[in-house]
Amino acid sequence: MFDRPALNRLYRYAYTLCGDDTQAYDLLQDTVERCLQRPAGPLVSPEAYAHRVMRNRFIDMARRHNNSPVQTGTNEDAELLAIDTHCLEDLLINRDQLETIWSILDAFEREILYYWAVEDMTAAQIATVVGSRRGTVLSRIHRLRQKLRAALDGKPDSTGGEHP
Template identity: 40%
Template structure:
């Protein structure tokens, strides 16, 4: 079988049916034809049925890949604008965080790191640090109250 214009149009229409996009249909058709031409020369390698099967399988593979690894279009998001005041707030907040971080005990810093950065649950942190979950929860409660008190003092000092 020869890949003439008529057969290519049929294959393109099939690819367009699968993808519902002109560019994706052309890409799918091209990759299927390329795959069939790289096969050993026999009648099945150039038959339209074989190329349609390649297109269908490739489309299913790409669909599954997109479902597993969705792409986020950057253009869809509004640009982040940092004015002088918001940039100032970011700098002040990072400075305050650095000061508070220095006042923490090493175990408190480790717990906060595992929870906030690594995303571990309290039970996972308790297992890692070899302490009971209850001890860890009470430590977090005392730490939270202390940090809120220190942050409250700093905020009252600014106002």
């Protein structure tokens, strides 16, 4: 059903959601198992189906562990924000910075970063995948970029906290 490159992409996505190697492998295994148990029938995109299954399984696991993957207290109806021309791809991130950044991002932020920077999806495509509005995704990308810049520059973020 999945070739090696597809399994590698699914693993990267699982790791993006979980932030832990062991949990990512467990999530990948559970996802592949559920895909194989699916009643026979044509799928337009088995990998897209696996992404959806994986995301839903992750949300279920997070709810079970009372660790919501979605940051609370955000305004889902946030207005569209103007995104400047400085792209995430232009940021130079070394391994230590990546570990620091990864630790300050919640699961939803990691997911958006994955779709945007790794899968090269547009805000509209991300909104479709995560089941949110495009404006909300743009708003979250904007806040994510601010958080990343603050972490990389060692400046306080918008909440006043300082990152190492």
